[in-house]
């Protein structure tokens with residue numbers, strides 16, 4: 616089913632390189648540890664780059680995976696499914712939140728259609744990797760036939776390649792758009808973490824208690840069909856096209872040794888799939904933020920990733936990942952441009968009195 620051997624193709628990061636990065640950062644002219652998570656991020660960038668990064672990650676691309684979800688028909692979202700295609704129109708028309716944020720952080724925006732229900736007109740910023748007109752309803756049957764998973768993963772690889780060809784980048788931010796996709800993400804997170812369904816199902820776009828009860832029941836039905844807990848069975852039962860597609864994009868970024876900035880809950884579900892395929896792919900991931908969706912913190916814990924910030928976001932569409940891009944630049948500039956105490960001739964810390 617998996618046509619590539621991702622575990623062989625993705626280089627694990629070198630612990631000695633990470634340690635050398637940490638050593639240099641500890642010797643820069645600032646009290647040790649005073650730049651907190653920016654230091655941890657800089658160590659990760661050094662590990663990914665195989666040394667001090669050669670640039671400041673100024674070529675930035677935001678890739679938004681879009682798709683529809685059959686479970687939307689049960690009323691698990693506060694919005695109707697047409698909004699998926701309409702918001703893709705917004706991203707391409709450049710008037711959505713992500714476009715405003717992308718302008719603020721100087722990033723290119725591309726949208727990958729992995730499985731939107733409506734037919735979308737060609738557009739220079741649209742990448743057509745369409746796998747189907749929305750998934751099947753996960754409350755009733757497998758969202759994606761198992762034999763299609765390799766095809767959907769390959770669509771993610773193709774989307775990555777196409778984005779890289781249209782605008783070469785040093786860092787990739789991933790986001791998504793798909794009405795009802797927090798239901799699919801919740802099923803994936805529950806399956807991978809073993810956490811109770813109620814802990815991973817949140818209010819998504821802002822649902823009331825009645826819709827929340829339907830959403831919990833839908834996730835329970837999908838979970839009840841999962842027996843072997845392989846990524847294939849989890850992804851097939853829960854979907855969606857954009858989640859599996861984004862897992863493919865994460866694997867591609869890791870293979871190319873490009874840092875990949877993850878947005879919110881749904882992208883974390885994609886990362887769980889990528890990590891099940893090749894655990895070392897997660898070394899190339901940076902968690903931008905912790906979303907308001909309660910299961911996101913649990914997913915990040917399972918991924919072993921600490922978010923850079925928490926701004927109470929729950930929009931998706933890569934909004935949080937976009938805001939992390941200047942932090943990636945700042946971390947790279949810190950390690951590239953700051954001098955060490957020895958280079959600067961600044962006195963080092965006083966020894967502690969014993």
Ligand SMILES: O=C(O)c1ccc[n+]([C@@H]2O[C@H](COP(=O)([O-])O)[C@@H](O)[C@H]2O)c1
Nearest residue numbers: 692793795796797819820879880906931
């Ligand atoms: O990124 C998040 O953590 C996040 C949390 C809640 C909602 N969303 C967005 O809202 C949509 C899914 O919400 P829902 O209620 O339709 O499942 C989808 O388009 C996501 O981009 C995103």
Ligand SMILES: Cc1cc2nc[nH]c2cc1C
Nearest residue numbers: 694698702820930931932
């Ligand atoms: C309006 C709207 C915009 C979005 N962007 C990402 N998910 C979204 C969901 C809705 C409903």
